[in-house]
Amino acid sequence: MPATIHDVAKLAGVGIGTVSSVLNNSRPVNETTRQKVLAAVAELDFVPNPSGRRLSMGKTHTIAVIITYFTTASQFERLRGVMSVIAESDYDISLFAIETIPQRQRVFQTVPRRGRVDGLLIFSLNPTKDDLRRIRQENIPAVLVEGYHPELPHIFLDDVAAARNAVQYLIDLGHQKIAYISDYLDDLFSSGFNRNRYMGYRQALEAAGLRVRPEYHRQGWQSRENGRQMALDLLNLPDPPTAIFAFSDELALGVLEAARDLELKVPDDLSVVGYDDIELAHFAQLTTVRQNLFESGVQGVELLLDTIENPHASPTQLQLPTKLVIRKTTTVPKDKAVSGQSVNSDHSGLDKKTSL
Amino acid sequence: MPATIHDVAKLAGVGIGTVSSVLNNSRPVNETTRQKVLAAVAELDFVPNPSGRRLSMGKTHTIAVIITYFTTASQFERLRGVMSVIAESDYDISLFAIETIPQRQRVFQTVPRRGRVDGLLIFSLNPTKDDLRRIRQENIPAVLVEGYHPELPHIFLDDVAAARNAVQYLIDLGHQKIAYISDYLDDLFSSGFNRNRYMGYRQALEAAGLRVRPEYHRQGWQSRENGRQMALDLLNLPDPPTAIFAFSDELALGVLEAARDLELKVPDDLSVVGYDDIELAHFAQLTTVRQNLFESGVQGVELLLDTIENPHASPTQLQLPTKLVIRKTTTVPKDKAVSGQSVNSDHSGLDKKTSL
DNA sequence: CTGTTAGCGCATTCAA
DNA sequence: TTGAATGCGCTAACAG
Numbered sequence A, B: 001m002p003a004t005i006h007d008v009a010k011l012a013g014v015g016i017g018t019v020s021s022v023l024n025n026s027r028p029v030n031e032t033t034r035q036k037v038l039a040a041v042a043e044l045d046f047v048p049n050p051s052g053r054r055l056s057m058g059k060t061h062t063i064a065v066i067i068t069y070f071t072t073a074s075q076f077e078r079l080r081g082v083m084s085v086i087a088e089s090d091y092d093i094s095l096f097a098i099e100t101i102p103q104r105q106r107v108f109q110t111v112p113r114r115g116r117v118d119g120l121l122i123f124s125l126n127p128t129k130d131d132l133r134r135i136r137q138e139n140i141p142a143v144l145v146e147g148y149h150p151e152l153p154h155i156f157l158d159d160v161a162a163a164r165n166a167v168q169y170l171i172d173l174g175h176q177k178i179a180y181i182s183d184y185l186d187d188l189f190s191s192g193f194n195r196n197r198y199m200g201y202r203q204a205l206e207a208a209g210l211r212v213r214p215e216y217h218r219q220g221w222q223s224r225e226n227g228r229q230m231a232l233d234l235l236n237l238p239d240p241p242t243a244i245f246a247f248s249d250e251l252a253l254g255v256l257e258a259a260r261d262l263e264l265k266v267p268d269d270l271s272v273v274g275y276d277d278i279e280l281a282h283f284a285q286l287t288t289v290r291q292n293l294f295e296s297g298v299q300g301v302e303l304l305l306d307t308i309e310n311p312h313a314s315p316t317q318l319q320l321p322t323k324l325v326i327r328k329t330t331t332v333p334k335d336k337a338v339s340g341q342s343v344n345s346d347h348s349g350l351d352k353k354t355s356l
Numbered sequence C: 001c002t003g004t005t006a007g008c009g010c011a012t013t014c015a016a
Numbered sequence D: 001t002t003g004a005a006t007g008c009g010c011t012a013a014c015a016g
Helices: A005-012 A016-024 A031-044 A050-057 A073-086 A101-110 A129-138 A159-173 A193-207 A224-235 A249-261 A279-284 A293-309 B005-012 B016-024 B031-044 B050-057 B073-086 B101-110 B129-138 B159-173 B193-207 B224-235 B249-261 B279-283 B293-309
Strands: A062-068 A092-098 A119-123 A142-145 A154-157 A178-182 A217-219 A243-246 A271-276 A287-291 A317-320 A322-326 A352-355 B062-068 B092-098 B119-123 B142-145 B154-157 B178-182 B217-219 B243-246 B271-276 B287-291 B317-320 B322-326 B352-355
Touching: A005 A016, A005 A031, A016 A031, A050 B050, A062 A073, A073 A092, A073 A119, A073 A249, A073 A279, A073 A293, A073 B073, A073 B092, A092 A101, A092 B073, A101 A129, A119 A293, A142 A293, A154 A159, A154 A293, A159 A178, A159 A193, A159 A243, A159 A271, A159 A287, A159 A322, A178 A193, A178 A224, A178 A249, A217 A224, A224 A243, A224 A249, A243 A249, A249 A271, A249 A279, A249 B279, A279 B249, A279 B279, A293 A317, B005 B016, B005 B031, B016 B031, B062 B073, B073 B092, B073 B119, B073 B249, B073 B279, B073 B293, B092 B101, B101 B129, B119 B293, B142 B293, B154 B159, B154 B293, B159 B178, B159 B193, B159 B243, B159 B271, B159 B287, B159 B322, B178 B193, B178 B224, B178 B249, B217 B224, B224 B243, B224 B249, B243 B249, B249 B271, B249 B279, B293 B317
Parallel strands: A062 A092, A062 A119, A119 A142, A142 A154, A154 A317, A178 A217, A178 A243, A243 A271, A271 A287, B062 B092, B062 B119, B119 B142, B142 B154, B154 B317, B178 B217, B178 B243, B243 B271, B271 B287
Antiparallel strands: A092 B092, A287 A322, A322 A352, B287 B322, B322 B352
8 A cells, every 4th residue: 555644754753744744835844854754755655645635625636528529529639738738737637528418417417516526627518507506506617618608607709700701701602502511400419509600601691692491401410420421411402502511520521521422523513611620621621610629628728727716706708719711622613613713723732711 | 515424414314324325335224214315315416525435445436548649539539439438437537648758757656546546547658667666566457558568458459460461462562662650669658569560561571572771761759740741751762662651540641641742643653551540541541550449448448447346367468450441542553553454443432451 | 843633525343 | 224433644723
């Protein structure tokens, strides 16, 4: 069994209070005794037992990261952002992935507890009334990343504008038949951002006097494979779209696969726009709405850490910028194309960016 | 402040021992009092404080997952495997990402402690002598995933054979100028598997009577961008390779980007083989060595959970199978190609697999 | 400046 | 079958 603070105290010939003081700099200690203690600590290779200190201090030094869509690359990039700042702090990360409704319930019932974690970082999920009640009752700091709640600090995007802007870009290119594929518009996992992106999509169409066709909107669980299926369905329609706007890059990659399956050339036969700008969007040369995922993770923990330190500040809301990154999956539709000319004909390899 | 076991006991009109017994089924309790306790638990929405529990039981119900190369998709797929089994257990996951030597030291110095975690799951890292000493001294269960140590349970691949097989395939296609790009052959982060893959590469060349050219081996930190750089260097050689075998898919994707930069056609101008078969290898139609990453995570935790339950079993070693998955980034080299014929000319979309 | 003690919340042993 | 007492390892308040 590992050494305890008592072993150290005995070996150093001091009391346990002194050892604790040395370890935590909690009160001045005579330099000589200090050295004796340090020597004993080194000798015994002593590291304080976290359970003991947690119990005593009423602080866990642990942050729960609650993640839905744990299968997607975008969540991983956020998590990487989180880990990069956590590595330099003295907090631990406890990871909770939720994929199903029962899991969601179990996690929200047991995790947001004082004595269990010091704070909650919640990705892409809006808390329900019950969730919020528990969070407030336990008085536990919580930050939403890609989520929204008036009473909780959160990091969000202007999804309506970003989506509208992206679809507007397609319209400007000359597209009139633009489809939208997305996650389910209303389920327990939606953070509402899905709905917002859909709204932006509609707004752009309506502003251009284009009809919103219900058959051009497909919904399904987030995965590349589902993106492929939904795109296949759309492209097999009697009057298929010439452009597809996807709720996420994950789905957009599926669209690209579907185009390949059907031997359609992208962008000439089909334009595709994604959302997120995951690392692989660059590889796939996907035109997409960039949100800085890594950064959202970084800002999220930092905000949470602040909130833990300073619990009584009013909830901060942080809006992250988005950018339409134009790469090589979008161009003018075939019937509008002037022969021999293509909007995306350059091969500079440089991303062209349009500020939102 | 949340309710404690004392609050429950008082409300139910019983002793705390009884409450504990009900909660843990640790001794028979009269059905009537049992119901009273349960009612009080529900009323107060009581959940035991884990720190108290841990301290008392000397068990943390927490597993540390130590991950290097946390930036890569392959590690994420492993982690997903881990989370899928953890969700059904009553263990928590504590995540430690290590990217630098100091981080590595700090993590291995503080994390493998009884009272801190119940077990260690280590990804793609071989423990040093010091690491092992601490692990044994603390008597803490540890499992290596994509790692090797004679005294520790581990999950590994036959990397030598898998790499040899992959390079052999390139040779069979007619390639003679085959390069290898990899992680640094010897740094503290290498799990030795890198060296093994290099060995397989050499063996295949030597068996075919091909010269091993030092300038055809490049080393660099794992990232797509580095893969691109290394490939660029290789392809700008006076006598460039006609095929590149990459230590990982991450690097291989960088090679594909480099080819695009140079306007080389893959596979006609350059064949590329990766290693791992991450999800995006499918999207990129990359020929690669498949190791089932998700599965390795699953097997890893399961093995660890077993070891925690049953600490005195002798260390299990599990070899996972690999498969060369042939997609569309490999073909016969240009000078050998019979005009109009291409080995990979079919477009069935089905992966052709070769068992190792 | 430092040793001693109380108590954090729980499981468990010892009595009853 | 159950209540009370003990201790897990630590921090912090208290007393010197």
